[in-house]
Amino acid sequence: MKYWIVPSNDRTFRIGDAIAAQNGMADWRTNKFSEGDIVFIYKTRPEQRIRYRMEVIKSNLIFNEIFEQEEFWTDKETYYSGYITSYARLKLLEEYTDDILSLDHLHEHGYNGQPQSVREIKDESLLDFLLHPHQIANDEAYDVDYPEDDDKLYEGALMKVNVNKYERNQKARRECVAKKGYQCLVCGRDFEATYGEIGKNFIHVHHLTPISTIGKEYELNVDTDLAPVCPNCHYMLHRKNPPYTIEELKDILAKQSVDVVAKPKRSKKADTIWLQSDANMLRDVNDDADVRRLIHNMMEMDGGTMMKNITSVCIGMFTDRYIGMKPKDWRHLIDDYVRGVTNRSELKEDTLFRYKFG
Incomplete structure (x- = not known):
């Protein structure tokens, strides 16, 4: 198995579009690759970073055996010159959506110059970074x-x-x-x-x-x-x-x-003086997205925020909106909400956002 860095320019061949349209595969014009090789596709300016890690699943294909990729070739003249050229079929293993494999980071780990042609990677330090970029970058x-x-x-x-x-x-x-x-x-x-x-x-x-x-x-x-x-x-x-x-x-x-929720957007309903019974008021407070957002922001701000601190801030922020809401009811409501959010976080449920805003 060999490892390669290959430059790709969308002004010639839009490999990203080819991969998306061909179930994660693309045919690359070269006779250097063998089955099992790993190819890192480096996108040239303006990106200047490795975008895809791909595996060679077929090699030495002739023009009649490859995908119909004409629509992805911006440079049609170069496309039609490929009748007598060998191709390798690449299968997507990973797409890097961040800058973890930017040119600067490649330079930091031993890559010299800019990727301008197909280059085999033999430097062990650079190869280790290419195969485990986030782990090494984090360290x-x-x-x-x-x-x-x-x-x-x-x-x-x-x-x-x-x-x-x-x-x-x-x-x-x-x-x-x-x-x-x-x-x-x-x-x-x-x-x-x-x-x-x-x-x-x-x-x-x-x-x-x-x-x-x-x-x-x-x-x-x-x-x-x-x-x-x-x-x-x-x-x-x-x-x-x-x-x-x-x-x-x-x-x-x-x-x-606190500033984010200090002046919450008030609905016409919230602009009225709330004098409902305790049961109705509790229900309305529980459904109030501004209250939920404040509690949630304080939880995210400091996972160790004490319940009494959240309660004090809520009472101070929403006293005018919920006249007559008792401190003990605030404490019970906030306690139930915090436990509910915590349980969803621990269970990694995807309903957390909906729980936050109703």
Whole structure:
């Protein structure tokens, strides 16, 4: 078995359209591939990233044996010149919808230049990255702390992490998640709970002490120097220099969550003064999407939010809308809702969104 990177330009052949129309297969003009080979299709500008991983299931096909692909060839002259050329049939194994295999990341893992022709991959480090991109990126490239708008610091940090490691990249990361887990310390996001098996053990590790301020001999303290955070929060932490602290970003997130529901869109029904009996009021509160959204946002903001805090915010936000609603009824309603959402999250049911908004 061999591994290949192949450039593809939609101005010549729209391989994505061919794959979609031919049940995940496409015929590629070449005599270099053998059955069982793995081919990484690199999309040229403007994408500049590997888009598909495909397996060769047939080789040395002649023109009369291939799919009718004329409609996918933008360059008709090149298409008709292929009568005397051999083809290989490729079957889609995986489509990469993110930038995990971008040209920059390929360069970081040993690929030189730009894919301009069919190239066999023999470098073991590069091949390991191509076969396990998310795992390796999560362990290495995506754990680099860097200020977004400072190219010099970014390149310096990246170089030092890749070369010197600061003795933190692997061992320190493992120690950090072993002690602090895979839940974001800012927003509480747990990728396994959200995405299931594919999110297991995924998290970024944030360096609380900016690496631009320390030397390579700096001895890390996992308890005080590292924190597990989700990619979004990791990015936001570095929106200023020096970075926000974990507590500062939590405060920003908390304020934003409250602001979102501070002035909810009110229906004509909600603009009236509600003086129903307790039973009717409970039913209306339970069906109120604004109330559900507030509770849900507070739960997402901090998985450890105490029930009394959610209750206090709800009472403060919706007192005018539900005059006469008793605090104990708020507590019971919120408790039932939180338990319901939690159960759906644990069961990974797809009804969670409908439960949130009714």
